[in-house]
Amino acid sequence: MKELFNRYVQEIETYIMFQIKQKTLELTPELIKKNRAPIGLDIGAPTDNPPKFVVDKLKEALDIDGIHKYSTPKGEAFFLEAIAQRMKNRFGVDVDPKTEICSLIGSKEGLANIVRELINPAVEDKDKEIILVPDPGYASYSQMLLVSGGLAYPIPLTMENNFMPDMEDVLASLRKDGYDEKKVKAVIINYPNNPLGATAPKEYYKKVVDFCKKHNYLLISDAAYCDMYFDESKKPISALEVEGAKDVTLEFHSFSKPYAMTGWRLGWVCGNKEALGMFAKQKSTIDTGLFKALQYAAAAVLNSDEGEAYIEQANKGFKEKQQILVEGFKKLGWSEKDFMVPDATFYLWLPIPNQYKTSKEFTDALLATSGIVAVPGSAFGKFGEGYVRISIVAPKDKLYEVIERMEKDGFTYTA
Numbered sequence: 001m002k003e004l005f006n007r008y009v010q011e012i013e014t015y016i017m018f019q020i021k022q023k024t025l026e027l028t029p030e031l032i033k034k035n036r037a038p039i040g041l042d043i044g045a046p047t048d049n050p051p052k053f054v055v056d057k058l059k060e061a062l063d064i065d066g067i068h069k070y071s072t073p074k075g076e077a078f079f080l081e082a083i084a085q086r087m088k089n090r091f092g093v094d095v096d097p098k099t100e101i102c103s104l105i106g107s108k109e110g111l112a113n114i115v116r117e118l119i120n121p122a123v124e125d126k127d128k129e130i131i132l133v134p135d136p137g138y139a140s141y142s143q144m145l146l147v148s149g150g151l152a153y154p155i156p157l158t159m160e161n162n163f164m165p166d167m168e169d170v171l172a173s174l175r176k177d178g179y180d181e182k183k184v185k186a187v188i189i190n191y192p193n194n195p196l197g198a199t200a201p202k203e204y205y206k207k208v209v210d211f212c213k214k215h216n217y218l219l220i221s222d223a224a225y226c227d228m229y230f231d232e233s234k235k236p237i238s239a240l241e242v243e244g245a246k247d248v249t250l251e252f253h254s255f256s257k258p259y260a261m262t263g264w265r266l267g268w269v270c271g272n273k274e275a276l277g278m279f280a281k282q283k284s285t286i287d288t289g290l291f292k293a294l295q296y297a298a299a300a301v302l303n304s305d306e307g308e309a310y311i312e313q314a315n316k317g318f319k320e321k322q323q324i325l326v327e328g329f330k331k332l333g334w335s336e337k338d339f340m341v342p343d344a345t346f347y348l349w350l351p352i353p354n355q356y357k358t359s360k361e362f363t364d365a366l367l368a369t370s371g372i373v374a375v376p377g378s379a380f381g382k383f384g385e386g387y388v389r390i391s392i393v394a395p396k397d398k399l400y401e402v403i404e405r406m407e408k409d410g411f412t413y414t415a
């Protein structure tokens, strides 16, 4: 049967997070026996329940006449209007609910669809169309390109470039590597970034918008973490705040992280009307939109006081957890100059101790010895090698236990 599937699907591996989950499951009985039951620092999702307000709204929606019938792929008018209002309230951005917004079954679905809509598939690397993707970056971007017959070319995010590289330098590297810049279709940016937690100011967004205009590329801004931040003065912005950004930009938003609604699978894309129209046209052949009751509840939470209070409270909790781990890792030998304390997201990005050759070797040892589940930096791209991503969402007592176990089991840091 395998040979019936296209070569891209044959080549791809199961998504890294599910691989880690499987490995953890296999090791669990042995780990429990030695008092090292797994603690998940791999999870990229809030662990609390969503706001009670939104759950109540969902219950209320279930009895509304017609709510159980098909919706439309773009979304119900009331849902799109609530999103337009959110974009206005949160970012001061105007988007037309009729032509510039489309609902998503989670932003992952939207990102996967936009990639395959842009790429004309090819087999040989030299023939492939290209999207520039952050590296380290969300592992799905390069996987999506692989299954679409395209090529992910890395935008290196390093401490040296302050995680905001000059895009012309990226194009210069691409040419040097023998690729044709005319094959580039789009640029993906993701601030606040997974896995680094890096944010970007408006000036950087402007540079990227100008770059995309100059070269006629689509700018894909992944704003999944825009509401997870710890410092009001560094509140993440929308790419669409840049004047004229709408000429070249589609921005992807998610309900998953800010409202702990990961399982609801809800998001939206907004921006350039023509690009949005193309996106929605293809989507209409693939899915029939979101359950209307979900849209009803989600629309209610978007611009509500309850939603805002929830986000504020959740971010306060994440900051406290971040501090526990930052202090803990310092005790274990990591110093301030070895890693950045992010202003946003629920991740920490640490260099691995020097006795490990690869990040995978380190995370495998951490799991097998101490039952601590973390994600090797290499999962996020070639510039992620040598690092480990730590998620801070676990309960506080578990975070203290992580540091205790690492200390006892000899996982200290030497550069």
Ligand SMILES: Cc1ncc(COP(=O)(O)O)c(C=O)c1O
Residues within 6 Å of the ligand: 044, 105, 106, 107, 108, 109, 138, 190, 193, 194, 222, 224, 253, 254, 255, 256, 262, 266, 267
């Ligand atoms: C950077 C980034 N973008 C998008 C997503 C997808 O989120 P969802 O599909 O739940 O909206 C994630 C999930 O972890 C992510 O880390």
